[in-house]
Amino acid sequence: MDIKYFPITFITEKSDIENQISNSVVFAELFKTNQTTNLKYYLESTQYGYTASALPGGTHKLVRITDIKANGVDWDSVPFCNCENDKKFLLKKNDILITRTGGTVGKSFIVKDCPEKSVYASYLIRLRLNEKAKIDFINMFLNSYLFWNQIFDLKSGAAIPNVNAEKLKEIKIPLCTLEEQVEILSNKLFFEKKNRVNILYNLSYQNSIELNNQSEIIKNLRQAFLREAMQGKLVNNETSDGKTGVDLLLEIQTEKEKLIKEKKIKKSKPLPPISDDEIPFEIPENWTWCRLGELIDLVSGASFSSNSFAKNEGVKCIKITNAGVNEFIETDEYLPKDFLEKYTSNVVYHNDLILALTRPYISKGLKISKCPLSYDRSLLNQRVAALRVNNRLNNDFVFFVMKSDFILNIYKSKFKGIGQQPNLKNDDVNFLTFPLPPLDIQNRIVSKLNELMKHCDDLERSVIESQNYNEQLLQQVLREALEGKDEVENENLKLVAEDSPMYSVSKDIQKNCDTGDMAILAGYIIKKLSTQNSKDFGRVKLQKMLHLVEYHCQLSSELKYQKNVAGPHAWELEHVIEPKLKSLRFFEIKKDKFGATSKVTYTPLSASNELTSLFNREFKDQAESINNLLNKFQDKTWEFCERISTMYAVWNNRLIRKELFTDEILKQDFLAWDDKKKRFIDVLDHTLEWIRKEKIEPVGFGEYIDKK
Template sequence: MDKTLNFQFRKLTFIKTDSEELNQLENTTLMRAVFNEYKQVFPLKKALSKTQYGFTASAQESGNCRLLRITDIKEDGINWATVPFCDCDEIEKYRLDEKDILIARTGGTTGKTTLIQNIEENSVFASYLIRLSVADNYNPEYIYLFLNSYLFWNQILELKNGTAQPNVNAVKMTTILFPSCPKEIQDEIVEYKKNKVITNSILKQAESDFQNINLVHQNLKLILSENDKQTNIVSRLKQAILQEAIAGQLTTEWRTENPMQKGNPDTDAAALLAKIKAEKQRLITDGKLKKEKPLAEIAIDEIPFSIPDNWIWCRLGEICLKIHYGFNASAKLNTTGVRLLRITDIQNNKVDWKSVPSCDYCEADLGRYLLNNNDIVIARTGGTIGKTFLVENISEKSLFASYLIRAIPSTVISAYFLKSFMECPLYWKQLYDAAWGSGQPNVNATSLTNLYIPLPPLAEQKEIVEKVDRLMNIIDRLEQQIKHRKQLAENLMQTVLREAFE
């Protein structure tokens, strides 16, 4: 086979559905069958009468014609009713015609094409698109099939490489190689795609090849689907464990072995809460903590489930020394000096402190925003809203940025227990209820302060953390096995599909 043609399968990130992936695979089998039969390969310019860049204009609510943009081209076609308007003084030059092919020439969808069909009113195309007008001796739909095959994508991705911004131009497009065949064969291939009528040996071979590929594709997709179900089960299992932890169900036996001693913070949560309040009062007296307004008592109808008799319901603000916003400063590219921890520096509950950027600050900022071990920072806005990070083994002096909120736990409770609470269903329900009360999802220090939490005695908190850690380690290993099996299945699929086109 001519080495200039690469029919191999490759994963395309913008293809989201199995049906679209199968469509690309089927088109590739057709292109390979054509090549095997005719051995004719030409640059795309041979099949084109013209290439043309689109019209530069801004989209408007009204105008003398529609303006088709890259974003108007969807997987299921074009909804012309939603395409915006523009005023174009050169409609004849840019007017779209039936069977025109448009190709995106820049951005993440570079190379993506659409075939113009069922156009009902004057429409022009925007400047980030290239029009391919197909010559009379070629079927536009045949060329469109080629443009939606891995033979095309392997070439377009090569053209995109080596540039900072992915793009192709009209000249590059015309150099792409395609397998050619007589016009009547093109017509039969197009008809086959619509009605699956086999009229020649090319189609017979292509159908046989695609059936084999489709069978492999279906079997491997079943494996991946089962894998996704297992991942979902593991995720629900984690949440169930955390829920049992904060409801006292993991430590029933421990309480039997360690009955409540009234007034002992290790076994009596009311005594523990009193100890926390005494700690906060000492800090207020010493001028190290600002006195805050008393928090509202938790109403009966707020309590979502029962807890053990030696536990107590309280608000997050009652067991934290302080809950406050971060430092408003710009990150500096260098990673020396005092750091500025941002939401984006927290990945998978870990921070690479050496890579956290620095910032400008004054001594007063250090006193207010310097992170310490056992602090918990919480993302207050954006896609990671509510995500938490427990600071431990901190290796660099670091402040925390303004899109984070810090909760400083009392020194007489387990910060690890508090972190477990901040991953459980009760935490997420309260946080989402507070965050989505306005147009832009965000959580503030006040809403966090007022979260209600079941507080166990101190010794039981430590027992809960140990049990949760043991169970989560088991689940993490299971999760890694599931991920490994999924990666193996995906690798197998790509290997099988690549080999199918060798």
Template sequence: MSMSFHFKFIPLTFIKKEEEIRKQIKNTIILKHFFDKHERSLKLCDVIESTQYGYNASAQKSGRNKFLRISDITDGKVKWSSVPFCDCKDESTYMLNSGDLLIARTGGTTGKSFLISEPPSLSIYAGYLIRIRANKESKPAFINLFLNSYAYWSQIVSLNKGEFRPSINANKLKNLSFPYCTDEEQSDAIKLSKGVKVSGYDQLEVKIARALSGYDSCKNMLSECLAQQENVKLLYKSILSDAIQGKGTENWRKNTKFEPANNLFNKVYSQKLELISEKKIKKEKKLAPVLNNTVPFLIPDNWEWVRLGDLCSKTGSGSTPRGGKSAYIEQGIKFIRSQNVYNDGLRLSDIAYISDEIHKKMQGTKVQPHDLLLNITGGSIGRCCIVNTIFDEGNINQHVAIIRPVFTLLTEYLHIVICSSYFQNEIINVQTGAGREGLPKNKMDNILIPLPPEKEILEIKKKVKLSIKLLEQLEREVLYSEIESKKLLISVINESF
């Protein structure tokens, strides 16, 4: 009675090339054929001479021996001219020969293998690798075929289930299930893996072709999902762009009476003067007027171009407490960093805390409800969120800026502007620093803002909110399609195994 073996398609983060994934699928189907054909299977130890851990030493720029490490193996290839050296005191134990197989025994690429072919003379290998060497009854290329199949990976992943740091040792390797094959069958399997037609395997070749066709169909579905996700992103950008150019409210303007934006700007200016006279905010240097020849795009006649700083009672970044991270405590005042700021709101799962004493010393950057927080440095520069009305107390570090509109009416609208492609491009254009990854206050304050009339701001917020709600529904549907497509792909491949 034939034994039955079941293997699983395992998505591996370090195998990304389609050609490589297709090879793994093909190899698994070939091996499954031989597992099912014979009444017995082997262990890996039955087809190899030995296992040997690598040599522990520091890499050198020069030396007697080429010293091959995991990091030197990229996309199944080794650039021997770039491999460092060492001086090995036991060359006979660690010497590499053609046909040797190396397997990574720890880390993110645990289980990944490499077939040695014509290594430089006196080459050896490093300690995080295990060498296996085929015995006289086995072909290195056939063992390599096994090591590049889901028949192998199913077992490796199963051995590391629940492990925080994946690893494999020589004993575990030796006990992996391996298909029994005659010498001729090993040769046939190697040829089939390379796509060579072999007499007597017509049904197997049809099965391989069907599985790869199913895989390609599922991948096409996934590609369509990814394309739809990109379309959702483009739609989002388009909604914001139309909003800040007045295109989304064009029909509304034709049928509505309202005061021009200049009236709103005058209200903002008067309120700032009142706040200064009450000593609630400091008087700052007046920003330059906006010249017609400097505006980035056309806006409706009753709108105004203004500068960001003119609409705000406060702008500016925070600072890092003395002592840096050592000043953080387990509970206290929320200390907001760039990793907490996202366009859809604050994410507080990894929020830091500072003492009330430090918070009082940093009173100039206390966060308030309706504030806008903008990341002004690093890879997340430009991300911006609105601080909601139920926020209690917090402060910010030097990578985050507060933008506090004079009127809360402006908060949501300014968030729309800041998240738009226009403002994001302005950030790129005006930022400074060694890596061009910094937006200073003076540059930020001077970024131009298209200001609509007061009533139109309310209409823009309403229309954008509705559009974003519909877009989020579409995004959820696309995400669901992607998840289902991935499930289908796994199911289709597993049925072939």
């Protein structure tokens, strides 16, 4: 039998899936060693359920599909029905109920206990076993992929999945005596094989969880870029002509007034002024806050009769089903061509923004998209709106703002706790507060966001490819394992932190360092690196070099590194090591402030001349490897050191925890370290290449670096 793993929508708990896989191993072996029979061999009878409406009171309890939960049936909440002839439908202990239709087709439930007068609804089939079967043996089979693969075959091609009693009875099952069934249920058979297959599943599961986390990181990264753009922090806000957002708004208003006077457009109702409470964040001085309705024309949809629609030709129609999250979903819905002349106020053009008014957002975000060229001059159906952006604005800038969590959260807050489906009115769109920069800055922002979003798209594409590959790999290894192959070749699901030519792990400590040793090491690093670029050398660079030297050269010290904005950071440097540098007369340490930033400088004192000899004496066995590492950073800036140190840390963290990773995962870990790391997004590939080229890959040494 061809056995395939596939996700079952109503089996989602990891432990339940592991149980299904373990059961599958057992029955895969039994199909090879035992004769095959049909399920009816073990059945006394099958019976469809009773057709009746649920009532608050009646003669019998009526258990339905919806009453069967993962932890059983709460009989107190099961409704009643009136059943005069109940002989065929009465339930008793160890009856098995199987759903025969709907999204849970094939799901089984063993009746352990029930009220004396209990029957079951018509969408269920009751199996009653004969003396040849142990209930737990049949239950094990009904919860294995050997059963599900046959159910899947039965329901394939059906518009509404369903299984009837006759088909159920013909399902193939191994022929086992009662004695064999008892031995199978002892859980002693095929233990090693079950364990091996579950290990493979768990590796794939860990990989899947990690990839899902990476998808969430990318989603958050997109929103971080949008937040910076909306707050005027993404690009330079200077303009060549000195124009402001207020100037732009006045131009739009003047143009509208002119068109109203010329009777080319109708005067719209005035929009309320923006209160201080509606302003969520500060924007640059040359921007302004306005209402979205001042920048767009809102096109409403018409109510078309269902008889008007066709599937093949005519004018395309945009319905609420076309309104996706950030993407337009194309369908085959057409209206008569002459409707274009009849419904002129409902015509939509290429690049109009399409917004769902009913259920405007889902878990993925706001249902806002751009009308594609293929839908130019289409007609808009009811419960969808088109936002036609004023031609003095950058259409994509407005689209980016509408895609941001700023807009989504306004709507979520508005409809929070209403207990009904959200429905937007025109005012809910027109009254939105909107940050408006001059056109030059809009263009600059759109150009930068397009560049950044492309990076996110590339990362996301890589994650999706990995997810698809992981799924294919899981299919392969489970099929091979269930079909009885002793060894499953699957390097992609191995833990990369296990010994391999590419990723060796080393925990050996080369030297235990006290605070005196670390002061000498810190002083030596300052002396060696600050001579090349004294203006660039400060505490940030020293922190990163200490981290890299300690972890890469495998030194053990009292420095406790934690996540900080600029990378790995040890509190002890400033509060323990630097005081020693001063007391030992190695360096004078001074902190200068420059506005919001500061810089620490190290000025050599008399004893600094002794640092080289002290270093060579205290680190005589490690001096060569430390110098080799420091030489690679002689001409590097503090930002370069920050970048290498942070990438080294996220890579090393994964080795320490023996976690799966790829280059894309490392890059996403880097970006997730801190929001300010996204300024390095363009150079992350170079960062990984440089680490490999210089042969300073981490080896899993040291402590895991995490937040405080």
